[in-house]
Amino acid sequence: MFSNYLLDILYLIASVTFVVGLRMLSHPDSARRGNQIAAIGMGLAVFGTLFFHPSADIETGQARVNKLLLIYSALGIGGFLGWRSAYKVKMTAMPQMVSLFNGLGGGCAALLAIAELKQQYSGHDPSVSALILVLFTIFFGSVSLTGSLLAFAKLEEVIKDSSITFSRHTLLNVALLALILSLIGYTVWGAGHAGMTWGLILFAVALVYGFSFVAPIGGADMPVVISVLNSFTGLTAAAAGIIYDNLAMLVGGILVGASGSILTVLMCKAMNRSLMNVLIGSFGGNAAAGGGKIAGDQTVKEINLSDAAVLLNYSQSVTIVPGYGLAVAQAQKICKELDDILDANGVEVRYAIHPVAGRMPGHMNVLLAEADVPYPKLFDLEEANEFLPKSDVVIVIGANDVVNPAALDDPSSPIYGMPVLQVWDAKSVIVMKRSMKSGYAGIENDLFFHPKTKMLFGDAKETLQKLVAEVKGL
Amino acid sequence: MFSNYLLDILYLIASVTFVVGLRMLSHPDSARRGNQIAAIGMGLAVFGTLFFHPSADIETGQARVNKLLLIYSALGIGGFLGWRSAYKVKMTAMPQMVSLFNGLGGGCAALLAIAELKQQYSGHDPSVSALILVLFTIFFGSVSLTGSLLAFAKLEEVIKDSSITFSRHTLLNVALLALILSLIGYTVWGAGHAGMTWGLILFAVALVYGFSFVAPIGGADMPVVISVLNSFTGLTAAAAGIIYDNLAMLVGGILVGASGSILTVLMCKAMNRSLMNVLIGSFGGNAAAGGGKIAGDQTVKEINLSDAAVLLNYSQSVTIVPGYGLAVAQAQKICKELDDILDANGVEVRYAIHPVAGRMPGHMNVLLAEADVPYPKLFDLEEANEFLPKSDVVIVIGANDVVNPAALDDPSSPIYGMPVLQVWDAKSVIVMKRSMKSGYAGIENDLFFHPKTKMLFGDAKETLQKLVAEVKGL
Amino acid sequence: MAIFEFIHNNILMIYLLAFSILLGIEVISKVPAVLHTPLMSGANAIHGVVLVGAIIVLFNASSTDYVSLSVGFLAVIFGTLNVVGGFAVTDRMLEMFKKKRK
Amino acid sequence: MAIFEFIHNNILMIYLLAFSILLGIEVISKVPAVLHTPLMSGANAIHGVVLVGAIIVLFNASSTDYVSLSVGFLAVIFGTLNVVGGFAVTDRMLEMFKKKRK
Amino acid sequence: MTIGLINEPQDSRVALTPSNFAKLATPGIAFIVEKGAGEAAFFPDSAYAEHARIVSRADLLREADLVVSIHPLSVSDYRKGTMAIALFQPFVDTTVAESLKNQGVTAFSLDMIPRTTLAQAMDILSSMAGIAGYQAVLLGAGSLSRFVPMMVTAAGTVKPSKVLVLGAGVAGLQAIATARRLGATVEAFDTRQAAKEEVQSLGAKFVEVEGAVDDRGAGGYAVQQSEEFLAKQRAEVQLRASKADLVICTAQVRGRKAPVLITADTVSQMRPGSVIVDLAASTGGNCESTQNDKTIQHEGVTIIGDSNLAARMPQDASTLFGNNVANFLKLFIKNETLNPDFNNEIISGSCIAKQS
Amino acid sequence: MTIGLINEPQDSRVALTPSNFAKLATPGIAFIVEKGAGEAAFFPDSAYAEHARIVSRADLLREADLVVSIHPLSVSDYRKGTMAIALFQPFVDTTVAESLKNQGVTAFSLDMIPRTTLAQAMDILSSMAGIAGYQAVLLGAGSLSRFVPMMVTAAGTVKPSKVLVLGAGVAGLQAIATARRLGATVEAFDTRQAAKEEVQSLGAKFVEVEGAVDDRGAGGYAVQQSEEFLAKQRAEVQLRASKADLVICTAQVRGRKAPVLITADTVSQMRPGSVIVDLAASTGGNCESTQNDKTIQHEGVTIIGDSNLAARMPQDASTLFGNNVANFLKLFIKNETLNPDFNNEIISGSCIAKQS
């Protein structure tokens, strides 16, 4: 009996750590500890279940030993694989990892629901409410399983987006959904004792649906989708919690379900897309190009504000390359502000001034003087090309011709021979401009397609303002 | 039966509105609606109780009518008084009002606990847990009753702080507390059926304690005390909720208990006092002087950043009066930023330039031009004194002599006769400077002691930066 | 032991308590100082929910038991004052925030 | 009617649900965009709590019922992967925030 | 009573503008203006005519009870028993007070108005110094053979000019502000304790020299500094000036010869094409080589000695000057006519000769 | 081969500076410099001596295979078979090309260098225009009888000056920037579509007039505008100018007479004490009353007609000019000696006379 009480308390603690953990996860400074706290809580819950859960001592003697062997080996395998893959994967591949784990979680829920379903049909008639919950779990669990796996495959670029969609895809999905609902209905009220089989059919269809649900959605939108599937899994966990009336599961699941949904919305906001668009994958097509615009045959990579903010804030040295666009946007003051903040955060900021940046001799000097940028921070072409290779990030603000590699490597170009700022020598380049339009010289700029380059589209002033806010937010 | 279910739902809704209401109350934009939402929820709860609560139809016929008459008249009286006093009281007297209402809430809880106690002893033996809860309720309820009433009296200045304290007061309180605890203990385990009487004794002692608890605490600390008593009442409500296992009461009470405690802490932070100090009333004495610095015989009022931010952000028109200090701090740019934000939030911002502000002719013009403040926003002495009476807030940034009333009303002053900016004509004035030091002319400035004036001490640049952050935060 | 049993039997109730407390804290964690008083006042009005209890007491009091009746009567008056006055005062305090920013 | 009855019988549970949802929302309402992915990843790890359920299933499965056993076995592996991998990945993501800014 | 305004051919400014008369006008007082008084400052006689009679110098001197001018007239021109307002500079012309007294003239010297906070509205020294500081930079930058601001252009990069300001009084501060506006990197020197903060409050760099004599209570004016200190300072200045492109000299000690801060050989060390503008020229100049009211070349360095730069923008200069004088005159006017109250510290302070 | 640098008494600038020689130096080329060539720009012969021989004009003309000067010499001075580099301005002096050809001189006109992005490093028009725009404001502000920036002082409040810039080319833009630095409120006019954005990019107000002729593809130069348009514009200018304190005229259409934007009676409407600086003077000026190379007073308005303001700061002007010429000369130097490649569009574009 006592062990029961203990379990109660362990679960309670776990639930609280989940809440606190999530809370802390939502602030950069506390995020890491938050994650650890939640992990500890989880540990307690699992530990408690293993040792204090009433079902833990149904069996005795050899049978018990075997059972425990089974369980621990499962835990061992899972733990080992999880840990290893988590530490093997490289930073850039994290999202697909998350997706993978999420899928497995869903799978876990689906499986135990099936087991439970079996229970329900062994002996006495199953209760309606219980059945509904179980089927619900199977459904969401399997959707999140296959869905996540597909998402994973897409991000890993194992599967090309377009390859698996076809016109009217939405129609198909709707059809599948309808089928699934009717299956559930039938299993609960119609199928009687054949329910088990029908449940399995449901399982199969749900798996298909999960796949087809994610199929039309573009790679760039994947994070959102993963977040959606994430909250699905959350719900299944909660449902499972009710089935086993296990409060830790219930709370944990609900929390994730709720916060997951909000998070999804926030993410859409951040990408300013509507959730609907994402899910129907309406412009999956172009999104497939990594969210970038397609220019000619090449594609450009975009970077979002918060990533840019982090990139800048956590680098050692940043070089700002101002151009005519900075002047047009009259963004010199806010540019200086960004400079100040980075400076305060220990980042070395320098300005590289090209002789003909702008539209008149000394145009950039006038601007930056207006913003009170101290002269020692300004470097001209020769000096700049010296240290550019050593700087971590270059922000090109409304400059174009003066950072055009064609001047060096394309004899056919009208500006061939003009000295330019070789920003591509830096570790990475962020280009701020409103569009892919050309500059004064009216020629294309390959810098924008350079592997090191990420575009940050928008009016320089607005973009910089948002960026400053982001950096402050860190 | 059905009515029961309905009641459940009404209570649930009420509980949720309480949470949401509190949430919204903590942001300026939503606060008012939040309060209204909570009120609606409360309405539902009461309504539900009146019509659907099982106990509502214990009686029938005449008896029932009388009972309802009684209840409705009570509701009528309470409602009428509450409403009327709430709308009669003048803005400045709000805190004592809150205190008063809080006390009554506590009283209500105490009373119903007594009634419940009576119940417990009628017939079968009372359950220990129930008894504990009831006595707990009586205790906290009555403390918050008399405590709040005293707080009210103090704020209304019916009672002078010092008059009712004496050395060793803390000792007395400790003694009382001990007595109370033993009383509770005895009533529960020792008194047997005499418990009722002992309960009443407890009630009496608790009333005394509540009074003596607040007695030593200074007027300036009252808000904190009220907040403490507030959470006490919250706890009693929760306890009562358990007694009647009524979830609306439980949730409402707990929420207030929890948020009340946090709030108390926050308040102490804001006044930078420790809760302990406040409660022991250690320096109630000087705190009584409004927590402000004492200069000569007069005292100045300080304002904290967030209040300043709100004050500015929610006013119609703000006038900035720059002085030499703005130049010394080189805060012109950040000052312009504040201007921009307020502007964006629909506040009209103007600058009032005194002819001799700064240390050279046109000093302020140089500064503000550097920060790109458009000329049309600058107004000279005459123009400024025209519109100053019409502006809601004046921020004096590092100016001193040029806003010194002595120039107008103190013939003995060396600057008597010099025209000055009559900032005190505005609705309220915020003065930013580092200390109470005098300016160029080396004379005291009564503006700092003016009832309309609030000081914001610190280097102009740093203060403005923080202020900007606050305003953005709103 | 007893306490454990109590916990076990009221585990849901306890979760509810725990979460209510978390919510209570979370919900006001970052309130600007200007709102301290209004918030307090609002909270004060909310705990006026004891009124519900008072009403129940009055309902339960047998119509001959004048003590309980008068106690309950008083309690209801107090409670109503708390509720109505509390919300009304808060509302008045918050009037200043009416002005919407564009 | 049935639904009402259900509510009435599980009223506490429902409060808990409601409040958990409120908490879930409240708790992450103002997260900076940089934390979207880590937060998602963390949440993902948390719902790995289904593992608990999986373990229970395995416990409950009679040692002859190989279907349930294997299903449970698989479930536990999945669940553990979710939990361990989830937390570990999140932790790695968040390492970058270690660098304290002066 | 009659107030007369003099036409001063030697100065483009005028002591009062038409709008001042409008403000001062009272029944008990008549105004007369010498022909062409405001022409050079673009205030035609027609504008004055509204409020005053246009007369010849002779008539004016005959009729006026109070004669207003920028520079003093020759003492003999003043009629016995009249009052006179002008920049008599008693510290420079030490005899003037005496001879005015003998002439029986009650004279108020505008440069003697005490520099109290209250008197700022009449503080001609300040208003003119402000203009001088501003003009000094325009003149200096115009005469400089180089760009003041930094320029990165296709034809090469030009470094920003270094401007050194000696003396951070009203003129100096204004010069600092103007030079910074043009994009120069500005350094400034002064001996007053307060000057450091004032200089920095304009975003310029203050060059300190240890051991300055304390001067608080000197009413804002500088006090004489120890010789050894000045030596130290000269050394420092030498160093800075040799690196500077433009030097603005405003260092003055009222009533004394201006401190010499730049020796001839400092100048020869300066880069050819550089410029020195010396506002202290009239009192000897801060630069050894300065010649008052002359612009000379010294080893490729242009040295402009001009203490009257305010006259380069007569219109605004006259407006400010006029406002100052008008504010001063207001003190004279009681019950609609002129009777100065000698208990007023501003009046008594500025009165250098009183008819007995 | 020998490159010769001329001393031009009529211009304080010099076409090449000592440091340029250092950069150009190659075994196959000798440099000779006319005595005192750089004096006025503070480049003493001693500095040149390092890389060049100092010779007399006569010797130079005799020895040099390539003669470099700012302004062209009289055609007869050039020796037959030599090359000449200068601002020949063939559009102004339409006969020069012909006579040079007859003289057997291969001449490259610096003002004919195509204004491609690539040629910017040799774009003397730009570099000099930039200086002119800057100097125009210094000169204008210095001649203005008022403050440019706003001043709230004890002696009264001075409103900021209004500056109107006509023509937002290189000179115009630089003028805008400089005027804004001084604290003026600046308006500008131009007919080029792009000008609006360029003006605003400097924080100034652009005054549009409808119906400008499109000019893209005119290589950055302005095209002739319809008479009716110019009329409209004159009206607008009239309005603005009458309110302006300082007008900077830079509007030009290469090879044509400068457009007249300010009529005589616009001038008379301007406030006395105002100033007009007309950089287009040499081609007739944007102001009707402008007289080239003269400063005149017209109803209280000072009108400065000067198209050679760059000469006011010879040192930096020569440096930039020299860099431009040097960059140009680099094109001439192949395998250590002079042989211009006439397939190079910059060389062919700038060559106005080729010895056949």
Ligand SMILES: NC(=O)c1ccc[n+]([C@@H]2O[C@H](COP(=O)([O-])OP(=O)(O)OC[C@H]3O[C@@H](n4cnc5c(N)ncnc54)[C@H](OP(=O)(O)O)[C@@H]3O)[C@@H](O)[C@H]2O)c1
């Ligand atoms: N310095 C001189 O003396 C001078 C004189 C004449 C000509 N030029 C020529 O001008 C050019 C200068 O090069 P540059 O790189 O400085 O300018 P640029 O090559 O003209 O490129 C400017 C870029 O800024 C972007 N932009 C414009 N407005 C913007 C805004 N509000 N926010 C963000 N981006 C904006 C534009 O792209 P989006 O439209 O996509 O935003 C444009 O591509 C050179 O070709 C030079 O030859 C120079």
Ligand SMILES: NC(=O)c1ccc[n+]([C@@H]2O[C@H](COP(=O)([O-])OP(=O)(O)OC[C@H]3O[C@@H](n4cnc5c(N)ncnc54)[C@H](OP(=O)(O)O)[C@@H]3O)[C@@H](O)[C@H]2O)c1
């Ligand atoms: N304009 C002229 O031509 C001229 C010339 C000479 C003299 N004056 C005189 O100067 C005075 C000008 O009046 P004013 O009001 O502008 O200046 P002020 O009267 O001198 O007062 C300036 C105030 O700014 C505060 N301050 C200084 N540094 C600060 C910082 N870093 N952050 C925040 N506050 C700072 C100081 O108080 P804390 O020390 O407590 O911070 C000081 O009281 C007048 O008396 C005028 O007569 C003017």
Ligand SMILES: NC(=O)c1ccc[n+]([C@@H]2O[C@H](COP(=O)([O-])OP(=O)(O)OC[C@H]3O[C@@H](n4cnc5c(N)ncnc54)[C@H](O)[C@@H]3O)[C@@H](O)[C@H]2O)c1
């Ligand atoms: N009371 C007022 O409101 C008021 C009004 C006007 C001016 N003032 C103050 O009076 C002071 C002097 O004004 P001013 O411009 O007429 O002074 P000034 O013209 O007499 O002298 C100019 C500056 O030269 C400096 N100087 C003197 N000897 C020097 C040396 N050896 N080396 C370097 N610098 C030297 C002085 O300190 C002074 O700052 C200013 O600080 C001004 O703020 C006060």
Ligand SMILES: NC(=O)c1ccc[n+]([C@@H]2O[C@H](COP(=O)([O-])OP(=O)(O)OC[C@H]3O[C@@H](n4cnc5c(N)ncnc54)[C@H](O)[C@@H]3O)[C@@H](O)[C@H]2O)c1
């Ligand atoms: N390709 C390059 O990199 C490069 C280099 C230098 C200059 N440019 C461009 O060439 C253009 C002209 O340069 P510039 O300064 O030598 O031109 P300019 O000196 O020939 O003319 C000055 C300005 O006057 C304007 N103008 C002509 N007629 C006018 C009228 N009636 N009213 C108003 N304005 C009139 C012209 O549009 C021009 O902007 C500039 O826009 C400049 O950006 C390009």
